[in-house]
Amino acid sequence: MKDTVLEMRNITKEFPGVKALDNVTLEVKRGDTHALVGENGAGKSTLMKVLSGVYPYKTYDGEILINGEIATFHTTRDSEKAGVAIIYQELALVKDLNVAENIFLGKLHQRGGVVSWDKVYFEAQKLLDDLGVEVDLSKKIKDIGIGQQQLVEIVKALSVDADILILDEPTAALTEAEVELLMEIIRKLKAKGVTCILISHKLNEVMEICDRCTVIRDGATIGTNDISELDEDKIIKMMAGRELTQRYPDKTxxxxxxxxxxxxxxxxxxxxxxxxxxxxxxxxxxxxxxxxxxxxxxxxxxxxxxxxxxxxxxxxxxxxxxxxxxxxxxxxxxxxxxxxMGLVTEDRKKLGLVLIQSIVNNATLASLKKVSRNGVLNADMEVHETNKFVDSIGIKTPSVDVQVQKLSGGNQQKVLLARCLMTKPxxxxxxxxxxxxxxxxxxxxxxxxxxxxxxxxxxxxxxxxxxxxxxxxxxxxxxxxxxxxxxxxxxxxxxxxxxxxxxxxxxx
Amino acid sequence: MIKLNFKKNISAFIMLISLVVIAAVFSILSDGIFFYPRNIAMLARQTTIVAIMAIGMMFVIVAGHIDLSVGQMMGFAGTVAAVLQVWYKWDTAPAIIAALFVGILGGVWHGYWVAYRKIPAFIATLGGMLIFQGAKIGLGKSMSIAPMNESFAKLGQAYIPAYIGWIIGSIAVIAMIISVIMNRRSKIKFNFQTVPVGVDIAKTIGITLVIFVAVWYLNRYQGIPMPVMIMLVLALIFSFVAKKTILGRNIFALGGNFEAATLSGIKTKMNTVIVFVISSGLAAAAGIILTARLNAATPAAGDGKELDAIAACVIGGTSMTGGVGSIPAVIVGALVMAALDNGMSLINLETYWQYIVKGLVLTFAVWADTMSKSRSE
Known part of the structure; x- marks a missing residue:
């Protein structure tokens, strides 16, 4: 019987208005490759962020035990020290530095402030050889493929002697051959005794490589089983098995x-x-x-x-x-x-709103012609037009002069919708x-x-x-x-x- | 609401207070000379050139760029006007139009490289700065070109007669009253809440007082200096552009969030070009006034002035990350810079000290602004 390397007990994490995790429990055995599956928004990434210290200790309820001891991570550095490494979907590599520099970023071998480049390359090569990864150390990250970048991330994570490696959808952007290589590496890690937590949507991969599988749904744990007890159909059922209650208005x-x-x-x-x-x-x-x-x-x-x-x-x-x-x-x-046509973008802060401007200015941005004459704006008309939407779609605000960055996410989304609807798409x-x-x-x-x-x-x-x-x-x-x-x-x-x-x- | 407005105006208050402090300090140190009508007229004139450049610079910075070429553009345009008039005997009007045209072309040049060829504005205008400097020296054959026609020199040297000053002041007051009334009417038409009549009346009386006191004070010397009048008109026009037109709104939007502006159907490239045209065009206007004031174009004209323009913008609360700026505040920023120059010269502070003091004031002004903003978050 293998002992437990990681246990997350009754984790509850709330955001304003949303309970992202509700009493989630996750138990991972040493040396296992453990799958964490669930549909988008089920809370997988939030759970991993709790584990890696992105959400500091005490901003959530429940406790994390690593090797049986309670862990209190305040930053991601704390979790790294405890041997937890996480590889996100969006890679965190410096594109203009080469592979070796990226692997040891922030911890280059040095003597008296001078980098010992020979040692850096020697150690980096050793890490690559251990995993059987073939990458040219002197190549810049931007010059190698996305699959190889993924591998570099893994090597980087292992350079700090991680005991627990979390991979967040590592194969989403990889080709068939790259996926195969990654699978091979995960097997090698397993042989070396590294525990992996694999977040994936690709159930065939999960079936192929994992030992155990935890399913999360709506921020709650549905169950943890040995892979031998499961098949793809069963997992899908567990992921989707919610009763669809009246969460959607009837369409007339x-x-x-x-x-x-x-x-x-x-x-x-x-x-x-x-x-x-x-x-x-x-x-x-x-x-x-x-x-x-x-x-x-x-x-x-x-x-x-x-x-x-x-x-x-x-x-x-x-x-x-x-x-x-x-x-x-x-x-x-x-x-x-x-x-x-009208478009409400997925990333309202980056692509949608001018955050430092008021609700009015944001709402009228795509219809300035409508609230002006000969290029001269009519401020009262702008407020008038905006007020119509504030009422009809229920933007909650004391005044339309409020900066949109002070609004809640839902109200920001409505301002963006108002802009779009004002053009009558x-x-x-x-x-x-x-x-x-x-x-x-x-x-x-x-x-x-x-x-x-x-x-x-x-x-x-x-x-x-x-x-x-x-x-x-x-x-x-x-x-x-x-x-x-x-x-x-x-x-x-x-x-x-x-x-x-x-x-x-x-x-x- | 009142609280919100107050927060919005904190930086404006800080700026006005620092202006008052600077004036008070120099007044004491200069035994009151600082406030002599003659010196105030001088100070107003000194403010104009930087202020005009700073108006253009504000648009560039609000759009999220920078224009390092305005100093040299000012020198170059001034030289163009002088060469055409002194060597080629052009009349004043065509010489001015030609100089402005040079400014507009320069803006199109920068705008093209920044908007369509994606060169960072810092580099594109650094290149422009060197090009215009070369053009200025080459065109003027490294010498001072003088004298200008009397009609030209008037632009920089003349004073508006006292009675016309009063007429202009009165027109300004009447225009303001009309706009206040129209504003109220429009609010009523849309069924909005209007501010109490008393508040509007008090505001109107206050501004009227400021206008008349300014006219009276400048009239105690020789009247409103012509370049100051030009500057005020330009400030009024571009303040209107910034606040009340689609163009202005587009510029603020693309500086506030470029992607959002693009996705809202704003022609971001064309607007970027326009921003550089405004900046270069106003720099050329400043150059014309400088040439008129000196009654000559000199090879060193405009050297380093881009930094004064940027400093005026920054002191005036323009955000270097784009999206935030106001023309009245930028004019006060220019006034702060000019007051420092003027006051330090009055008390015969050595030149090297003047640089150091200006540098310190710039740093502290921005620090105070950042502090007040982070506190109001």
Missing amino acids: AVIQDRVMLEVKSLCKWSKEDDSKKILDDISFNVKAGEILGISGLMGAGRTELLMSIFGYMKGRQEGEIIIDGEAVKISTPKKAIELG KVLFLDEPTRGIDVGAKYEIYTLMNELAAQGTAIVMVSSEMPEVIGMSDRVVVMHEGEIVCEYSRNEVSQEKIMLYASGGCND
């Missing part, structure tokens, strides 16, 4: 026959690398009054699809876009807006419309979506929350690696089907 809007947006054979190539196809032969349409959900894993190309149609994403593009029966060429967002793109906002605000946004559909707006919603896609969409398409792999109507769709196609399980 009638789908009209009028096709508002039609995309035919859209292909898109990367701006940086013209040989890399981001979107492959995408075709779909949305009718007036219809809500089309786009589901898929991170990196499947959903945001890229919206951004390409909206004229924001640069790079070679082929295919046809037809808006309300008229073939159009959209080269800039300005053009898209003029043609009656015929086709509305919503990219993760309810990310990071509380349950109440979510319901309000769903209601608003239904109202817009009832007014004849065609809505395309990208969402990583499967229940949301299923609860809100008239039709669902699933994307995988830049392609649409399947389409279901409201009646046919299920979480199991989406998950199967999203993870590339069915390629026919």
